[in-house]
Amino acid sequence: MKAEVTPTDSSSSCPLLLLLAKGLGWLVVSGVLALVASIQLQNPTFLAGCPAFTYGRTSAMAETAFVYGWMANAGLAVILFTLGRLAGEPLRAQNWAVAGAVFWNLGVLGALVGIGVGDATGFALLGLPKYVQLLLFASYAAIAIPGLLAWSGRLRQVSYASHWYAAAALFLFPWLLSIAHVMLFSAPVRGVLQPIVAGWYAQSAWTLWLAPMALSAAYYVVPKVTGRACPSYEFASLGFWCLIFVGGLTGGRHLLGGPVPAWIPSVAVVSCALLLFQVIVVLLNLRGAFLGKGVSLKFIAFGLAAYAVGAAVDALTSFHAVAVHTQFTYFDEAQRQVALYGAASTILIGAIYYALPRITGKAWLSGGLVRTHMALTFVGILLLIGSLSLAGVIQSQDLLDPKVEFADIARHTGPWLLAAIAAQAILLLGSMAFFVNFVGTACRIMDISEPAVFDPPAAMEARTP
Amino acid sequence: MKSNFVFFLGLFAALLISWAGIVLGSNAQLGSLAPYFDDNEGASFPPWMPGEAARGQLVYRDLGCAACHTQQVRRPGFGSDQERGWGDRQSVARDYIYQPFPQLGLRRIGPDLMNIGGRKPTAPDADDLLHMLYAGSGGMPPYRFLFETRPIGVGAQPSSEALKLVGALEPKAGWEVVPTPRARALAAYLVSLKTVYDYPESVPVAPPAAEGAAPAKAPAAAPAAAATPAPGATAAPAAGATPPAPAGAATPTPTAAPAAPAKTEATP
Numbered sequence: 149m150k151a152e153v154t155p156t157d158s159s160s161s162c163p164l165l166l167l168l169a170k171g172l173g174w175l176v177v178s179g180v181l182a183l184v185a186s187i188q189l190q191n192p193t194f195l196a197g198c199p200a201f202t203y204g205r206t207s208a209m210a211e212t213a214f215v216y217g218w219m220a221n222a223g224l225a226v227i228l229f230t231l232g233r234l235a236g237e238p239l240r241a242q243n244w245a246v247a248g249a250v251f252w253n254l255g256v257l258g259a260l261v262g263i264g265v266g267d268a269t270g271f272a273l274l275g276l277p278k279y280v281q282l283l284l285f286a287s288y289a290a291i292a293i294p295g296l297l298a299w300s301g302r303l304r305q306v307s308y309a310s311h312w313y314a315a316a317a318l319f320l321f322p323w324l325l326s327i328a329h330v331m332l333f334s335a336p337v338r339g340v341l342q343p344i345v346a347g348w349y350a351q352s353a354w355t356l357w358l359a360p361m362a363l364s365a366a367y368y369v370v371p372k373v374t375g376r377a378c379p380s381y382e383f384a385s386l387g388f389w390c391l392i393f394v395g396g397l398t399g400g401r402h403l404l405g406g407p408v409p410a411w412i413p414s415v416a417v418v419s420c421a422l423l424l425f426q427v428i429v430v431l432l433n434l435r436g437a438f439l440g441k442g443v444s445l446k447f448i449a450f451g452l453a454a455y456a457v458g459a460a461v462d463a464l465t466s467f468h469a470v471a472v473h474t475q476f477t478y479f480d481e482a483q484r485q486v487a488l489y490g491a492a493s494t495i496l497i498g499a500i501y502y503a504l505p506r507i508t509g510k511a512w513l514s515g516g517l518v519r520t521h522m523a524l525t526f527v528g529i530l531l532l533i534g535s536l537s538l539a540g541v542i543q544s545q546d547l548l549d550p551k552v553e554f555a556d557i558a559r560h561t562g563p564w565l566l567a568a569i570a571a572q573a574i575l576l577l578g579s580m581a582f583f584v585n586f587v588g589t590a591c592r593i594m595d596i597s598e599p600a601v602f603d604p605p606a607a608m609e610a611r612t613p
Numbered sequence: 614m615k616s617n618f619v620f621f622l623g624l625f626a627a628l629l630i631s632w633a634g635i636v637l638g639s640n641a642q643l644g645s646l647a648p649y650f651d652d653n654e655g656a657s658f659p660p661w662m663p664g665e666a667a668r669g670q671l672v673y674r675d676l677g678c679a680a681c682h683t684q685q686v687r688r689p690g691f692g693s694d695q696e697r698g699w700g701d702r703q704s705v706a707r708d709y710i711y712q713p714f715p716q717l718g719l720r721r722i723g724p725d726l727m728n729i730g731g732r733k734p735t736a737p738d739a740d741d742l743l744h745m746l747y748a749g750s751g752g753m754p755p756y757r758f759l760f761e762t763r764p765i766g767v768g769a770q771p772s773s774e775a776l777k778l779v780g781a782l783e784p785k786a787g788w789e790v791v792p793t794p795r796a797r798a799l800a801a802y803l804v805s806l807k808t809v810y811d812y813p814e815s816v817p818v819a820p821p822a823a824e825g826a827a828p829a830k831a832p833a834a835a836p837a838a839a840a841t842p843a844p845g846a847t848a849a850p851a852a853g854a855t856p857p858a859p860a861g862a863a864t865p866t867p868t869a870a871p872a873a874p875a876k877t878e879a880t881p
Contacts, residue, residue, distance in 0.1 A: 204677010
């Protein structure tokens with residue numbers, strides 16, 4: 149069905165392919181760095197002589213490359229694609245997105261080099277050195293312009309869940325980053341207020357930026373692929389506002405028991421529980437993903453399941469009685485991976501599998517690579533989360549017993565950390581397969597002889613409910 | 614949702630609420646937290662960080678030490694922090710007010726360092742820490758790049774700062790291992806990390822039983838404490854002398870108040 153590829157898609161291929169290429173490149177880079185970091189956890193002397201690769205720096209670089217390299221680029225590409233399609237006309241102001249993408253990625257590169265030479269900030273999800281933050285802020289705003297124009301210039305007055313999440317991500321991130329920049333770097337607040345602001349930023353970056361980008365994609369792709377409108381759609385807006393209003397309040401759970409006012413973690417406990425409402429709404433709306441066929445839906449279904457599990461575990465571990473067992477352990481790390489890799493990234497990957505053939509008008513280069521990527525990603529994520537969780541449980545038992553030395557803890561968790569290394573290696577192989585397949589497919593855009601064929605269901609451009 | 618304006622207003626309001634609630638709320642509560650002046654000791658706490666220690670904190674931050682070490686001791690009953698000898702009391706917000714970059718940390722792959730300079734019975738000194746940084750210990754890798762291995766000049770004395778290494782680590786004859794300024798700053802920073810004073814709000818929630826007199830004093834003691842800051846002795850404004858911790862702060866409860874104010878009261 150050729151109608152599936154519209155001028156809307158092909159005319160915006162330049163910025164979208166640029167963003168996707170950068171995103172996938174960073175995914176491979178962050179995979180290498182995460183592999184190095186996981187080896188260092190198991191064998192601390194690995195690369196110990198190299199100042200640029202202390203464990204603290206490698207893990208910060210891996211996180212920065214993953215969040216600001218891979219997730220930001222891929223997420224922006226996917227939401228620009230979605231917004232353009234929902235607007236029903238080609239993206240406007242594409243030059244802004246292209247320029248923004250170039251400078252954004254220079255900024256990410258600068259951030260990685262900066263962390264390597266010792267300008268890391270030490271904050272979770274905000275390892276960006278001070279000097280690249282303004283560049284990232286401006287580039288993001290530039291990339292967001294076509295998206296906001298597509299939102300405001302849409303042909304139909306009505307807007308959809310996919311719209312809301314996308315607009316929220318576009319609008320809120322620059323604001324979040326600017327607040328964090330002012331309160332932590334330009335005019336830093338004092339003492340423990342810094343970790344409070346950083347915790348608020350990290351959680352808001354997840355709930356108000358990364359998760360909405362992924363959910364926007366899911367809300368677009370699932371109905372399109374299944375060919376059916378979202379069931380119980382009337383709840384979608386409630387879920388959206390629940391996430392937007394409550395999400396930013398959940399950051400205090402990491403500060404439980406710390407030197408901060410006790411009401412901060414208390415607010416987080418309540419907010420984490422409230423947020424489960426949004427998860428239920430999302431699952432209710434997008435349950436079609438679990439029944440449908442195809443690579444996109446499988447990735448998205450995996451991501452939605454991880455999103456639900458992650459939110460439930462977050463809510464559970466925000467309680468004092470549970471947190472005493474999980475705080476400061478590898479279990480925290482497993483939770484982070486559930487959210488960033490398990491939930492948001494897999495949904496974005498699913499959306500890319502949907503979008504790329506429509507942007508290029510070509511089928512994916514190799515079905516074998518697609519299946520390889522899918523298998524490696526699912527196995528890798530499950531193994532990573534499972535091994536880190538078990539390592540975390542062992543670590544917490546040992547930490548709670550004051551007689552156990554740290555060398556013994558390292559010995560007890562060692563086998564599971566070895567499994568985590570294997571998981572990172574598997575994920576890296578999967579990412580490389582994805583990257584190769586992407587490059588091969590994108591290069592076929594010049595080849596006009598072989599247009600892609602799309603299976604039914606037929607194109608279902610956003611219809612009025 | 615048909616109105617773009619209302620939609621964006623909603624987004625704006627949502628972010629504003631969480632920012633105002635969490636960030637401005639805690640700033641209002643802790644932003645003017647002042648050092649605590651103790652008349653008995655004639656000094657205010659926490660002490661200033663020495664300049665070299667402040668430089669060391671930058672080294673600690675840029676190497677990413679916080680990826681494995683926390684700097685926060687939790688209260689008794691919440692983990693084994695105090696049983697492990699990491700500190701005699703929980704950490705409170707006031708401990709960090711002079712730190713330009715507080716390093717609370719998120720993981721405990723290594724021990725907590727909140728009070729590493731004040732460990733009992735014996736805290737490591739700068740030489741011990743430098744040795745540990747050079748040699749590594751347990752799960753901690755060696756940080757050799759913080760040291761310079763150099764030849765001792767002909768007829769020259771070995772540097773007084775050279776590490777005293779034995780066994781496998783000992784450099785070959787005529788060479789010495791000298792810490793770089795960064796290593797020395799890091800060691801000075803770690804040595805400076807000690808919780809030397811028990812603030813009213815840092816006293817455990819449930820004090821050991823049988824201190825019957827304390828609760829009776831509480832109402833009188835707290836205001837007294839608030840009224841006794843020595844004017845001009847520290848940068849502390851009037852509020853500085855510990856307004857009894859706000860209702861939710863860290864963990865203290867009203868019963869926590871008596872212990873430290875009692876010290877202040879005993880002042881002649």
